[in-house]
Amino acid sequence: MNWISEWALPKIKTLFGGPREVPENLWHKCPACEQMVFHRDLERNLHVCPHCSHHMRVGARQRLDYTLDEGWQRIELPKAPQDPLRFRDQRRYVDRLREAQAKAAQEDAVVVAHGAIEGNRAVVAAFDFSFMGGSMSAGVGEALVTAARLAVLQDAPLIVFTASGGARMQEGAISLMQMPRSVIATRMVKEAGLPFIVVLCDPTTGGVTASFAMLGDIQIAEPGAMIGFAGARVIEQTVREKLPEGFQRAEYLLQHGILDMVVKRAEMRATLARLIGLLRLPERLPEPEPEAMLSLAAPGGAETPPPPAA
Numbered sequence: 040m041n042w043i044s045e046w047a048l049p050k051i052k053t054l055f056g057g058p059r060e061v062p063e064n065l066w067h068k069c070p071a072c073e074q075m076v077f078h079r080d081l082e083r084n085l086h087v088c089p090h091c092s093h094h095m096r097v098g099a100r101q102r103l104d105y106t107l108d109e110g111w112q113r114i115e116l117p118k119a120p121q122d123p124l125r126f127r128d129q130r131r132y133v134d135r136l137r138e139a140q141a142k143a144a145q146e147d148a149v150v151v152a153h154g155a156i157e158g159n160r161a162v163v164a165a166f167d168f169s170f171m172g173g174s175m176s177a178g179v180g181e182a183l184v185t186a187a188r189l190a191v192l193q194d195a196p197l198i199v200f201t202a203s204g205g206a207r208m209q210e211g212a213i214s215l216m217q218m219p220r221s222v223i224a225t226r227m228v229k230e231a232g233l234p235f236i237v238v239l240c241d242p243t244t245g246g247v248t249a250s251f252a253m254l255g256d257i258q259i260a261e262p263g264a265m266i267g268f269a270g271a272r273v274i275e276q277t278v279r280e281k282l283p284e285g286f287q288r289a290e291y292l293l294q295h296g297i298l299d300m301v302v303k304r305a306e307m308r309a310t311l312a313r314l315i316g317l318l319r320l321p322e323r324l325p326e327p328e329p330e331a332m333l334s335l336a337a338p339g340g341a342e343t344p345p346p347p348a349a
C-alpha cells in the first residue's frame with residue numbers, strides 16, 4: 040500500500056463518486072526491481088517482470104492455464120474434514136478457512152486438473168500460495184491422493200507445481216500425516232510406471248519439501264524460487280555461520296545437484312511436453328522387426344543367426 044491507494048484514490052472516488060469506479064490494480068510493482076508494470080503486459084508475460092525477469096507468484100488456476108492446453112478440466116475433490124481439531128488462536132481456524140475458500144473460490148490450497156500439455160495427456164496438481172500459504176492440510180493431502188489416483192487411472196504422468204510454507208499448524212499432527220500420505224500417493228504413480236514430475240515454485244519449504252516434493256523423477260524449479268526446509272535465518276542461528284550467496288535459491292540448488300533443471304515460465308509448457316515425450320518414448324516406438332532382433336542378439340550372444348541361404 041502506498042499513499043496513492045490509501046489516501047489519493049479514496050479522495051478521487053469521493054470527488055467523482057457514482058458508478059464510475061476507478062480500477063485499482065492496473066499497475067503492479069515488481070517486488071524484485073520495484074519497477075511498475077502495466078497489468079496487461081504482466082499477463083502477456085505470464086507474470087514475469089519484463090524489466091528484471093523476476094518470476095512473480097501466480098495462483099493455481101493461472102498456473103494450470105499456463106501449463107495445460109485449452110479445454111483442461113478441474114477435478115472435483117473429495118471433501119476433507121474441516122477443522123478436525125477445532126483449533127483457534129486469535130480467530131477460529133474454521134473462520135479463517137471459510138474466508139480463504141470464499142476469496143479463492145476453491146476448497147483448499149491445491150487445484151487438480153486433467154488435460155493435455157502440447158497434446159500429451161497429463162494430470163496436474165497446482166499449489167496456491169495465496170491460500171493460507173499453500174500449507175498442507177488434510178484437504179491438500181486429499182487433493183494429492185486424488186491427483187495420483189487419477190494419473191494411474193488415466194495412464195497419464197503426474198505433474199505437481201509446489202508453492203508452500205509447509206504444514207498447516209492449525210491441523211497439527213493431521214497436517215504432518217499428509218507427508219507420508221502424499222509420498223505413498225506419488226509412489227502409486229511410480230509403481231504404475233508413470234512419470235512423476237515436480238516443479239518447485241517460489242516458495243517451497245517445510246513439510247512439502249520434506250516429503251513428496253523432493254521425490255520427482257525429474258526435479259524442475261522456476262528461476263529464483265526459494266526452496267528449502269527451514270528458513271535461512273533459523274539455519275544461520277543454528278550453525279552460527281554466514282550462509283553463502285544465493286543459498287536456498289533454485290540456481291544454487293541446481294549447482295549442488297538437488298535439481299535437474301531450472302526452467303523459465305515461458306518455456307515450462309514446452310519443456311514438460313518434451314520430458315513427457317521422452318519418458319514415455321517406449322510406448323511410441325513401433326514393434327522391432329524380427330530380423331533386427333536377430334542381429335541384436337548376434338554379437339557375443341548364445342544364438343547365432345542362421346547362415347544366409349546359398
Ligand SMILES: [Zn+2]
Binds near residue numbers: 074088092
Ligand atoms: Zn522486476
